[in-house]
Amino acid sequence: MPLSDEKAEQGWIHSDQLPRIPPQELEGSEAEAFLEWLFSDLARRPRPLSLRKGVAVGRYLKLLAWEAPAGKMRGELAWLSDQVAKMVLDYAPYTAAAKDSVVEFLEEHADTYLATIKARLGLDRLIDYTRQAPAPSRAKPNRPPNLVTADTARVGKGNPHLADDLSERIYAGFYALKRAGISRASKRVAEHLNRAGRKVRTLDDRDDAWNEYSVRERIKEFGAKFRRQHGTAGKAAAQRVRDSLVDRWLGMFRVHHTPARHPQDQSK
Numbered sequence: 178m179p180l181s182d183e184k185a186e187q188g189w190i191h192s193d194q195l196p197r198i199p200p201q202e203l204e205g206s207e208a209e210a211f212l213e214w215l216f217s218d219l220a221r222r223p224r225p226l227s228l229r230k231g232v233a234v235g236r237y238l239k240l241l242a243w244e245a246p247a248g249k250m251r252g253e254l255a256w257l258s259d260q261v262a263k264m265v266l267d268y269a270p271y272t273a274a275a276k277d278s279v280v281e282f283l284e285e286h287a288d289t290y291l292a293t294i295k296a297r298l299g300l301d302r303l304i305d306y307t308r309q310a311p312a313p314s315r316a317k318p319n320r321p322p323n324l325v326t327a328d329t330a331r332v333g334k335g336n337p338h339l340a341d342d343l344s345e346r347i348y349a350g351f352y353a354l355k356r357a358g359i360s361r362a363s364k365r366v367a368e369h370l371n372r373a374g375r376k377v378r379t380l381d382d383r384d385d386a387w388n389e390y391s392v393r394e395r396i397k398e399f400g401a402k403f404r405r406q407h408g409t410a411g412k413a414a415a416q417r418v419r420d421s422l423v424d425r426w427l428g429m430f431r432v433h434h435t436p437a438r439h440p441q442d443q444s445k
Contacts (some may be wrong), residue, residue: 192327193331194345196422197423198262198421198425198428199424199428200420200424201413201423201427201428201431202356202357203357203359204357205352205357205359205428207358208354208359208365209302210434211350211353211427211430211434212350212354212365212366212369213369213372214430214433214434215346215349215350215369215426215430216343216350216369216370216375217360217373218373218433219341219343219346220338220341220342220418221340221341222341223268225270226265226268226269226270227269228265228269228270228271229361231261231264231265232262233261233264234261234387235258235259235261236256236258238254238255238258238261239254239255239258241254241327242254242255242258249313250397252345267268267409272319273313275312276307276308276312279307280304280307280308283300283303283304283307284304287300287301287304305373307323323370342398343375343420344395344398345394345399345403346426347366347370347392347396347402347404348395348396348399348422349422349423349425350364350366350369350426351363351392351428352419352423352428353395353423353427354366357418361389363389363392363393363396364392366387366390367387369384369388370387375387376393377391400419402420403418403419403422
């Protein structure tokens with residue numbers, strides 16, 4: 178079933194359109210490492226980006242790099258300046274130029290700022306394509322990622338009230354343990370949340386430690402929202418959606434988690 182334009186723009190998908198990740202099974206020996214990795218970092222909602230401020234910050238860092246002594250610091254500052262510029266270009270809220278303005282800009286600077294590109298690629302060919310091709314269909318301002326961590330950036334409207342993805346991680350961790358037949362799953366999840374320094378916000382606005390009860394309550398709350406979001410109908414469909422989520426988190430764990438090698442293995 179194809180998505181409507183509105184839903185595609187918002188980044189939502191149907192349950193039968195979840196990425197097809199091969200089924201993943203958590204081994205008992207992996208449980209501690211998986212839970213430690215799962216709660217060591219959270220994907221957080223980024224603050225809005227200012228185009229004007231971002232460009233000015235990137236310029237400052239570039240100037241700082243030019244005046245830094247030759248060496249590692251100069252290279253790292255230059256790299257940071259480039260990353261800030263890319264971040265602003267990708268995610269700051271601004272609208273793309275009209276086609277005529279783009280062609281005019283490229284032609285105006287073809288023999289100066291863009292001379293290297295012109296020599297290497299043949300800028301006239303790129304300008305001709307830009308002039309003849311239909312304007313991009315996505316002309317709306319950039320949309321920043323919904324949640325960001327060092328490894329992932331999720332694009333989509335999502336829930337604007339969620340500051341991070343802790344609830345999803347708790348849900349996935351609990352059901353990964355349950356599927357592996359590991360007992361006292363909620364207790365083990367609570368222990369690792371507390372080890373990672375994650376706090377649960379209580380009704381009286383206090384930060385408190387996690388326990389089995391608070392873990393199970395968060396799982397029930399997230400599970401209800403997750404089922405509504407994906408529009409599942411029936412127990413079997415809900416199970417498939419849950420399994421897809423658990424498989425995705427286990428898959429990411431195996432990609433990013435590399436067990437340390439024992440000293441005796443170093444010579445192998």
